[in-house]
Amino acid sequence: MTQPVDAKPGSGYVPSVSRVASMRDRSGFLPLGEYLTNKDAARFLQVTPRTLRNWDRAETLTPRRYPINGYRLSRREDLKALLEQVDRGSGPSRAR
Template identity: 50%
Template sequence: MPRLDEYLTITEAADYLGVCTNTLRNWGASGKIKERRNPINSYRLYARDDLDAVLQQINDSGEYPSGWSKPRKRKPR
């Protein structure tokens, strides 16, 4: 069983990638990023390695992976 502290919540993952939480939900629903679920409360969890892979693709190509819509910038609250 993987340790839960190796994963980020949806809010933490969104901040890590610089996108909105709804963007992550959409990417997960379409299979563009792997979502895991907390076994206790079924909240979405994201492995840091998966998020790093997305960031690496962005850094290598200068744009979001093929077929991914570029997220709009988050408005400050």
């Protein structure tokens, strides 16, 4: 049973992995507006998703949680600000 991508929230419809993958825009990111998934945010910052989870635990970067599944979502502006901190030498280290 295939439902359209614009299925109503709460309808119980969960798109398949291949359907979600086909929704990625030309830059390779999911179309979530100003938010990036943990995987996309890691790619944006050029770190691993595990590093982002560690920064979340250390409260270096505090992502929001998607209310339905609890996935981490980071705002692009927050990630850009973190990159600027790293460039100035006041943010977390990218390499270990």
